[in-house]
Amino acid sequence: MLDRANIGHPWWHGRFRGCGYRLTIPREAILDVLSKTSRHLSAEDIFLAVHKVYPAVGLTTIYRTLELLVQMRLVFKFDFGDKRARYELAEGTKGIRHHHHLVCTRCGRIIDYTDFIDEEKELLGQTEKGLSKKFNFKITNHIIQFYGLCDKCQNKG
Amino acid sequence: MLDRANIGHPWWHGRFRGCGYRLTIPREAILDVLSKTSRHLSAEDIFLAVHKVYPAVGLTTIYRTLELLVQMRLVFKFDFGDKRARYELAEGTKGIRHHHHLVCTRCGRIIDYTDFIDEEKELLGQTEKGLSKKFNFKITNHIIQFYGLCDKCQNKG
């Protein structure tokens, strides 16, 4: 039910054309897994999910492909303080879905938030402009993360 | 010239009283190193610096002490995307010196900035309040990092 013809999210096909990269089964399978979750998966998470459908795909390929996808800006790579890197699709069919994160330092839960983004954008724009000028620094990216305790973890020792 | 009597930054002595923790030579040496730099040192950096004065101090103690200092909130631990953790004294004699970072993705240079913090504070306050309410999340900390190219790295391939 996850055969090649059925995967066909055409919107990332175009990204591979012209880069010299090939859109192979492992690569599509990885994009497919990422596109079907709202969680922030580790390389091993992705490996296990892909493994169910394509048991021949190795962990090395997962790492290699993720590195490629990050470099192509199709995927974001995050560090939330547990030891493993976490990956998330950078855009959906509707374009880039920019958001920031709340990270629970007790249970590791990650919450995406997109509210307040508008106000943040305003300030970030100003800040980036000021910083670029003052330090002659070309900003390409930023991360904002709030750490603390999620609702469940506040009601425990 | 870095003997015990000479180190005596009394302001962190108090932090160890009442916690059951002892202010030992290795711990003071580590705090001393951190207090004398504006750079963002790795555990090994600190090890090497301490080693010059107290060659008997082992790397394990550096890691253990840093973990303790982070937990005591005397030191901040950062991840700037190179593989090693980076450490920075959380406060000076004047109290906490809150700031954010610019990270050059090419040469790894880290720039502290404290300008724009006031405007940021305003927005962060609002955002934290809104997020806390909406998600019932108790925020204790945040990180903001801008990634890009520093002035030197813009003028290279």
Next chain:
DNA sequence: CCTTTATTGATAATGATTATCATATTCAAT
């Protein structure tokens, strides 16, 4: 000095990520 507890350092183990390298796949040109 003695006892208890906290701290230390040498060493080995861990675990996520990378490097290697021989094999397999793709794709365009016959």
Next chain:
DNA sequence: ATTGAATATGATAATCATTATCAATAAAGG
């Protein structure tokens, strides 16, 4: 379809920052 160069893959071993162990030390308080 066949071929052949370029690209991609997977099993395996290597890296390397960080942790776990554990016996030896040092501090604190009588």
